[in-house]
Amino acid sequence: MARLAQTAGLTDVQQEILSTVRDFVEKEVIPHAQALEHEDAYPADIVEGMKEMGLFGLTIPEEHGGLGESLLTYALVVEEIARGWMSVSGVINTHFITAYMISRHGTEEQRRHFLPRMATGEVRGAFSMSEPDLGSDVAAIKTRARRDGDDYVIDGQKMWLTNGGTSNLVALLVRTDEGAEKPHENLTTFLVEKPEGYGEVAPGLTVPGKLPKMGYKGVDTTELVLDGHRVRADQVLGGVPGRGFRHMMDGVEVGRVNVAARACGIAIRAFELAVAYAQQRRTFGKAIAEHQAVAFKLAEMATKVEAAHLMMVNAARLKDSGQRNDVEAGMAKLIASEYCAEVTQDAFRIHGGYGYSKEYEIERLMREAPFLLIGEGTSEIQKMIISRGLLREYRQRG
Numbered sequence: 001m002a003r004l005a006q007t008a009g010l011t012d013v014q015q016e017i018l019s020t021v022r023d024f025v026e027k028e029v030i031p032h033a034q035a036l037e038h039e040d041a042y043p044a045d046i047v048e049g050m051k052e053m054g055l056f057g058l059t060i061p062e063e064h065g066g067l068g069e070s071l072l073t074y075a076l077v078v079e080e081i082a083r084g085w086m087s088v089s090g091v092i093n094t095h096f097i098t099a100y101m102i103s104r105h106g107t108e109e110q111r112r113h114f115l116p117r118m119a120t121g122e123v124r125g126a127f128s129m130s131e132p133d134l135g136s137d138v139a140a141i142k143t144r145a146r147r148d149g150d151d152y153v154i155d156g157q158k159m160w161l162t163n164g165g166t167s168n169l170v171a172l173l174v175r176t177d178e179g180a181e182k183p184h185e186n187l188t189t190f191l192v193e194k195p196e197g198y199g200e201v202a203p204g205l206t207v208p209g210k211l212p213k214m215g216y217k218g219v220d221t222t223e224l225v226l227d228g229h230r231v232r233a234d235q236v237l238g239g240v241p242g243r244g245f246r247h248m249m250d251g252v253e254v255g256r257v258n259v260a261a262r263a264c265g266i267a268i269r270a271f272e273l274a275v276a277y278a279q280q281r282r283t284f285g286k287a288i289a290e291h292q293a294v295a296f297k298l299a300e301m302a303t304k305v306e307a308a309h310l311m312m313v314n315a316a317r318l319k320d321s322g323q324r325n326d327v328e329a330g331m332a333k334l335i336a337s338e339y340c341a342e343v344t345q346d347a348f349r350i351h352g353g354y355g356y357s358k359e360y361e362i363e364r365l366m367r368e369a370p371f372l373l374i375g376e377g378t379s380e381i382q383k384m385i386i387s388r389g390l391l392r393e394y395r396q397r398g
Helices: 012-039 042-052 071-084 086-105 107-121 244-281 292-320 326-356 361-373 379-393
Strands: 126-128 146-147 151-162 171-173 188-191 199-202 205-207 221-232
Touching: 012 042, 012 071, 012 086, 012 361, 042 086, 042 151, 042 326, 071 086, 071 292, 086 107, 086 126, 086 171, 086 244, 086 361, 107 244, 126 151, 146 171, 151 171, 151 188, 151 292, 171 244, 188 221, 244 292, 244 326, 244 361, 292 326, 326 379
Parallel strands: 126 171
Antiparallel strands: 146 151, 151 221, 171 188, 199 205, 205 221
């Protein structure tokens, strides 16, 4: 049989891109990931390598300087990168979602202004929905923007911005007064440009610093504090206020495919480490892979890896075809993140005491996998989305 997580029906271009990324991960990411992660150091050289390969413009249309590739191609690239170090995939994920939202919902002027520079990595994107008291209730956003002549003035506090310090463009979801009865219809996405760095980077715009995390290190995760920060009215995504919720949900939908791809990448790596160690480690006169307890565990792990990969690919292909994929993306994110946690823990157990040592890669994966259970919506949120979609499709008539 072929190795795990192979994808049928790829074009020659897709295969060439994936081969190039795989070589890059093997040579430039995996050998350095442990040291960088333990130092919580930003992977500047790796990011420059991704810029040179054109990964920041992978899905940006060719007319705007990108490669014009599909969500499927991007998801498979993310899977490869996350296999090397999940934090590196985080560097391009929020950038990709922001570029996708501008490409899909921005005005022609916004597309011309941002996308060519995003394709080269000169402009690096982040996006922000969450707030300190918000959780998953996006419609309860408190950060507000009030109109003041040709500007908007924004006040509030945002939370959990990936690339908050290293980005120079933030897709920011805030509340505006559109007079709508439904809370989500009073939300607007602004394209906020800012300098890189920490502290008060612009008048009324502060990035306090990196938040400490158990895993997902290297990439910066921050708060964003807005105190009378002014933005122009033409920085409203799409030019029309009140449509931000739809814009963000479209972005999060592709983000869930991305999280599923990251989970697949970690699970693949955890399996690779486990199956290699199980053939090297000997007990009672034979490799532990020859003990049925370990052999069965490897079989279960491989099956979970394969199932998660197939669901992720299906969700990406549905989105690429223009069909609604909220249920499929939710299913892929749910199963991939849960299976990732299970496969990683099984790999940890196969390593025995060595799995607890920081010298072994599995220790890092054990701290990275839990993030995927909550990123882009918890498993419980995915179940809510899935169940609503199923009830919509299977609604009883009569």
